[in-house]
Each structure stands twice: as C-alpha cells, then as structure tokens.
Amino acid sequence: MVAHRGASGYEPENTLRAVRRALEMGVDAVEVDVRLSRDGVPVVIHDETVDRTTNGRGLVRSMSVEELRRLDAGKGERIPLLSEVLEEVKGGCVLFAELKEVDAAAPALELVEEAGLLDVVLFISFEQEAITTE
Template identity: 65%
Template sequence: MTDIPELLSIRPFAVVAHRGASGYEPENTLRALKRAIEVGADMVEVDVRLSKDGVPVIMHDETLDRTTDGSGRVSDYTVEQLRMLDAGLGEKIPLLSEVLDLVKGKVGLLLELKEVEASRPSLKIVEEKDMVNQVMFISFHREALESIARARVDAFRGLIYARPGDHLVAAKRMRCIAVAPYYRLATARAIGFAHRLRLKVNVWTIDDLKTARIMAERGVDAITTNKPDLMISLREELSKR
C-alpha cells in the first residue's frame, strides 16, 4: 500500500519519517530513508530545492553549512558540485530522482517544496517515474502548491503551517487533501474542523511518547517524527486496546 490517501487512513495514525529516520542517521540522505523503510515507516518526508543548474536535490536549509562539509547557498552550486560534498557519514546529497527510485512501491513520499521554483521540475520527475499517487507535495508556500495544482490537478497536496491563521480554509480552497500543522496548533477543535472540511491532519515534529499519545487521542491522521520506530511501537500498543 503506497497510495497517499490510503496511507493517511491508517489507524490509529500513520507514521511519517521526518527527513528519513533523522533521529538516527544524517537527515535527508538515502541512508536515513533506508533506515526509515527498514523500521516500518508508512511514509518518508524530504525537502527539495534546485541546484544552480535546475536539478531538484534533497536539502532542507537554504545553505549547505549545517548538514554538509560545504558552505554557501545550495542554489550557487551545480548538481555536480553538490554531489562532491559529504552530507554526513560519507553520504552524498541525494537527487530527487534517486529518492523516488528508492521509495517506489515501498512507502509514501511527502515532498516538501522549499522554494516555489522547485515545484514544476519536481512534478516533472515524479510524473516521469509514474509515481503521482505515491507522492504528496507539501509546502509552507501556497504559491508552490497552486503551481502544482495548475500543472496537475490530481496531484496530492498538503499545506504546512507553524502559526495561527486561515490555513484550514485556505487548504480547502486550494483543494489540498491534508494540512500539516506544528503540533502545538493541533488542538482538538482545530483537528475536528479540519476533518469536517475533509482534510487529513499530519502533525510535526514529535519524538516523545507523551505528546504523541495526546495527538493520537485528538484524532490526528499522521505523526511526523525523527524516530519512526518509537511511533510505530506506540501505534502497536494503541492498536491492541
């Protein structure tokens, strides 16, 4: 089962590995994604940006300094130059195409568009890999999600947010299927409203069982975590009740 709507219907909640199993491996690397798949995550989440020559690569920050042995802006380097860097434990910065090849037929992929310009090139590769149903495009940038919708109306989309606002209504208006609030904004009332709008709720980022239990009790549809094994154990425990 890799179709996004089916994965978001897993009960009591689906487990999303944040930047792979990044609590244990270098974030946004193939190694972290493989670890997440091995421990049984339902979906993995990665961040995409464009290289100087327009290739979608997996990187959270605008700059290279925090997670690689390079420095400066990702967009100032060609993909060939980026591939020479160490992203942790000898891992290379992955191409989006590599990530898609790795996860195909195994887990769902939440692809966070870190910049609007990455939208169409990323969609093109997803289409070429015939993986539209296995991917959900997510972003803080509404323009990025609207760009995806204009190009491919049936591509799954989710709106991320970290501050109060009209996000639920906006997500519904943009025909998203999900929202991804920072977990402190996921009140029982907000979750209930989202569900009445037929939006799935994926909260981020939770690594402790106490908070995860509260979110599960409130009825979230997915929990994004750096430690997918921990959330899988909780789900198994709750499923036995």
Template identity: 40%
Template sequence: MIIGHRGVAALAPENTLSGIRKAAECGLNWVEIDTQLSADGVPVIFHDDTVDRCTDGEGKLGAFNVSALKNLDAGSWFDKAHTNESVPTLEETLSFCVDEGMSINLEIKVYRDAQVAPLVDAVSAVLASSAFPAEKLLISSFSKDALLRCKAAIPQCRFGFIADKRNISDLHAFDDVGLYSVHVDHRMLTPELAKEIKGKGYILNIWTLNESEKADAFIAMGVDNIITDDPTLFIPKQPEDARCQRPSVRSVQGKFL
C-alpha cells in the same frame, strides 16, 4: 501513522537515502523530505538554504550545481559511519523509494518567492518522467503559490498546507487549493484549531513531535499522523532487530531541527 521527518533525522543523516532506508527498517511506510533546486536546475533533497550544517561545504545550496553537491560529504557531520553520504537528487530518491516500498511527503521548500516557479516546474517534470505512484505521494508547502502551481501541473497528486504560528491565520486562504491535509507545528495545536481543521474534512498531521508521552493527547484531538525525528519512541521494535537503533546522543546533539 508515524511519518519519518527528513527520513529519520535522529537515526541517520537527514534527507539522505540512508535515512530513508533506516525509516523502512524501522517499519515506517512514509517519510517527509524536502526538495530544492541546484544551481543547474536539478531538484535535490535538502532542507536548509545553505549547505553548512549538513555537509562539509559552505554557502548557499542554490549556488552549487548538482555535480558539486554530489562531491560534498552529507553524512559525516552526523556520524563517521555515514562518511561520504551524498546529497540525493529527487529523481534517484523516487527510484529508491519505489525499491524500498516507501511513500513520500515531499515538501516544496521555498525560501524566496522567485524560487516557486522554477522549483515546481522542475519537480513536476521529474515526477512526470518517473511515473512515481500518485497514491504514494503527498506534496506539501508553506507556500500557497507553490501548491497552486503544483495543482495545475500535477493535479493527480494530493496537497498539504504546512502551518506554524507565522501563517496559521492564512488557513482560510487555502480553501480554494483543494487541500488533502494540514500539517501543524505540534506546539501550537489546540483542540479548537484541530476541530476547525477536521471540520473542513482535512487530514491533520503534526510536526515534529519527539515526545511519545504527548501522543495520546494529540490523537484525542483528531490527529491522523505524527511526523517525528525518532520513530523508535512511538513504534515498539523486536529485541533481536538491531537495524533500527539510535546512534549515541553525542553524535547527533544539536545537529537536527
């Protein structure tokens, strides 16, 4: 399975509704997106700690209330065709994904330990009020504390540990979380590590692979899902379908991680 990274970050502004729509047009069933809190405690869809890279604003995301975030342009940095794209709230994103038939890998994006409790509590409240189908949701995080708090608040959900070279040694510490999946930086996945993860019964996802020629080797290791910025590299599309097209390289170069 191919999962769109931050929507589809190579084809549309990341973590936006237009990015999720583009993922659906490309034939994807899943997108990975990030959530953080606005200054007034509203979960919004955004990756960075600051708004500088992906909007026309400046400063810490957590310093903006939700109305101020809505007034930022979160699209024209990517392409002028996306001018006035807004930062979506989690609530409107869940509703949008229901309409689009999309499933969500929702990352609880934690930059500081103090963010865990208020963010998880707010996300849990939004999920409870939205009645988003649990089978269409996977919650992931680098933070064990965030996953444990999510498990206590929304035990019906599935949970994934995000691993890179900084924290892969903590894998055993997550045995008590009841993980569904482990999401590994593809640059550090080895056959031995893959065997260990699969031996624990976990679904194995890799991020963020944008080189289709490497896919077979990862699949041979037991990788279940590939998270990518550009699904067009992996999924053939019909020639007459112009909806799932890459923008010019110049318009996105250096703008997505």
C-alpha cells in the same frame, strides 16, 4: 508513522541512508525537503545553505549538482537527487516532498510523473504558490 527527513534520528537527515533506514523501520511515509541546484536539478536538502548538514559552505542555489554531490552530508553520504529518493521509495511507502522553493514545483512534479509515482507522492510547502494549481 512519517519519518521526518528520513530516519533523521538515526542517519544523516535527507540522505538516501536515512530514507533506507526509514523503510527498514516500516514507516508509512517518508518526508524530504526539495530545493533546486544552480542548474535547476531537484535535490534533497532542508536548508538554504549546505553549511549545517554538509562539510561545505554556501547557498544550495549557487551550486551545481556536481558541486553539491562532492559534499559529505554525513557518514560519507552525498546530497541525493530527488530522482534517487523516488527510486528508493518506489513500492515502499508514501513520500511527502516538501517544496522549499516555488520554482522547484514544476521540475519535481515532472520527475514524479516520469517515475510513475503520482499516486504515492504528496507535495507540501509553506510557499502557497508552489502547491497551487490553476
């Protein structure tokens, strides 16, 4: 079983709380969405804007990590960094990281390599350039 955006039916989607809940439920894998902040940090959020899933407004790409982290993503949760999600799933399950933007691939891969999780993180994307290796 794959928990889409974490246990998003129970907790705010793409939050650490949703990831933890999915792990507690014993899922085989968790899927999250990865975008870049204005300062190039991989963050976990589905939409191009923060409007639907937080108490803020605006494009994810136009906000710094600091600005994004001030927003409430539901139930007091913050928009997580990809590095935090990697730490959370370490040893617990497979992670599907959907790259929502082509330029998120390199920094996301770097974090996965640093975390030593290349064997359990799978990148997926509708943007072919994001997952093409040459």
